[in-house]
Amino acid sequence: MMDIAWGSDEELTDKQFYNRISDIEFISGLLDSTRYGSSPTILLTGVRGVGKTVLMKKLKKDLGKDYLICYVNLTSSNTYQMGKLQRMDIIKIIYNELINSAEEKGLNTLNQKLKKIIRTQNIKIDKLLNFEGIPIPITSLEEDYPKLSEFVMNLPQKLYEEYSDEIKGVFIFFDEFQNIKDLDDEMDAFLWYLRSKVQSQKNVAYLFSGSMSLKDKLIEDIAGKEGAFGGRILTIEIKPFNYVTTKNYLENNASDLQFTKDGIKRFYNCTKGVPFYINIFAKLLPVNEKMNEEKIIKYFKKSLPILGTHLINQWGKLTYQEQRIITSLIDEPLKRVDIAKSLNVTSGSISHSLNSLQNKILIELNNGKYEITDSILKYWLKNYYKERKVYPYRSM
Template identity: 45%
Template sequence: MEKLPWGTNSQLTDDEFYNRTDDIEHLKNFLETTSLGTPPTILLSGIRGIGKTALLKKIKNEMDSDYLIAYLDLSHSYSYQIGELDEIALMQYFYTVWIDSCSEKHLKRFIPRIKEYFQKNKFYFEKIIEFGDYPIPIPEIKDDYSGILNLVLNLPQKIYEENQNQIKGVIMIIDEFQVLKDLGKNLDSFLWFFRGIIQNQRNVAYIFSGSLNSKDTIIEKISGKTGAFGGRMLTFPINPFTKETVKDYLNERLESLNFADDGFERFYSCTKGIPYYVNTFANLLPKNISLNDKTVKQEFINSLPFLADHLKQLWGGLDLVEQKIITTIINDITERKKIANELNRTSGSLSRHLNKLQNIGFIENLGNGKYGISEIILKAWLKKEYNDKGVFPYRIP
């Protein structure tokens, strides 16, 4: 039976992957300069569901035979999940992923030498414990983290130097890097420290990827004119598919889906060319019947609980103030002062909540103190819930 990959699937086969040919070629061309001793630092940005992770994993698969590639999804790190992300926990995650990548690449010759590397390092360790086949350093003074940051961030260059007869270079992919905002007031110092170390590495490329829009504050901190990597980072936006690309994709991969002209226009309006929603909604639509504007609109409304499934957990994790900010601006762009008045709070007390909602991509600051909802499916799902039940789902059972 004909079926597209579901939007939740980020590990696509070659047959499932579609288009992005130019993006892949350009990214690979940049990354291959690593073998020449001129590695790039790349910022890959795009909204949630645009297909960044699938793209990065495809590039990893295509370059894996020649390079050591470590892929980190910071949102999956244990310390982030329990709300305790700090620099030490971050380095422990980096370290573990590097060593796992070495093992998968069968670069085991390097692993026994890590202890020697630790001992030569000026940073003192309380102890070095064994975990599986490799050692884990435990810092003597938890607050003194500069040594372990130096050690872990210099590891990839050391790995290359020990194995340059087997690999052309090393690539680190840091996905969902907006998670670093959990470092709070330490974010700027961490980014500058990171940059200070890796700018001298000759054989290690870095890709920072995140679900964020061009106005996100962390973009300015990392690649803006006064940011840690300002002027030294290649910015690479991943855009939604065009109407023509979506039409060609559906005609080629799902021939049983039959749109009238106005039906396809409605489909594209509902999905905005975002692959996650294109795939999910197309799979849910009835097949082998003519789909006009009215039919697609009704099917979209019916499909919203499925289309918004990945957003419900994020919504449920918001506090009541954050949820009410969203429902206050759900119908129109709204000034911060008006939001505060609606919630009977001071404008200043909303800062933390507004920042969180921007960090997860639910709202955006449109300038002049005005905010709007940026996650279109969340907005549509909330409106449906209100229309059906007369109340927004502030508490999801």
């Protein structure tokens, strides 16, 4: 029996979704305190592919009966795809998603209530555009950003007040929140603005998540002592599966796979318990054949280009200097001066590349030394070199 999700799936069936029982209990418990008017603000962290998005979708499914839950993905905007996300876009995404989820939830007479809220908000909006029956306040562009954002950001609490018979509160889930970095100079102001809104809404809980490294400055900007939400946000790290969980998961959901004791240990070692890698690797292994350590290593090497597709895509877009920095870190973490030395350049001349690699979460700074964040990238490069005696550098 094989019931394993694809690595790109966001909505898993109950059978496919494994474990996370204590995470779900803990986060649900926090979120559910919203019904008493003490709504938490949560920052969900965890390495890429650990299962943050599927966990949020699962929470949405589990708690959607009592709450209006709005899942906002900052990469869903058109402007984001064109590479220039602005505050206005974020506000628009939130509005669209709020309306979508309110409709999905089947809240009664949404249109009338929205119109009423718009009226009582006392915003002088040029006209009320109707889009498929949904009122959309249209303001005359950029200078009206403050008005529109006030309206949208106050809307969750207003919706709760209008529908307090039907819902116990509103949750806003922000995924891919790291893309807020695109706001550049405006990011800080936006975070502080967001916090003022988050704080003033008793019946609305916020949960932020995204691909961020634990060392990420963004986490510091959000949750650090001096950060916008400093001290008021609960940071929860979603961890990879441990060895026992990984083993049980495979026995449960991929019983067609057979391992020797060393084989399963090696499997865990290769995937580091990250569900994204576990699922892809498990799907690539032959069924009904006993996998020992040696075979796992063989298949792992063969699978690296597929396991690392997303990383290899990123690699291909790096500059030559960025690629050189990464390969300098394959054997061991290095200080900045030592990276510079191995590239034969001055330490100052690599700071831009280091920053850019950190922003892409390809490397992270740990106790003064830089290291490659994801071991799959490291293994892929190592293996590439072993087979061809060169690294896949971009041609200059």
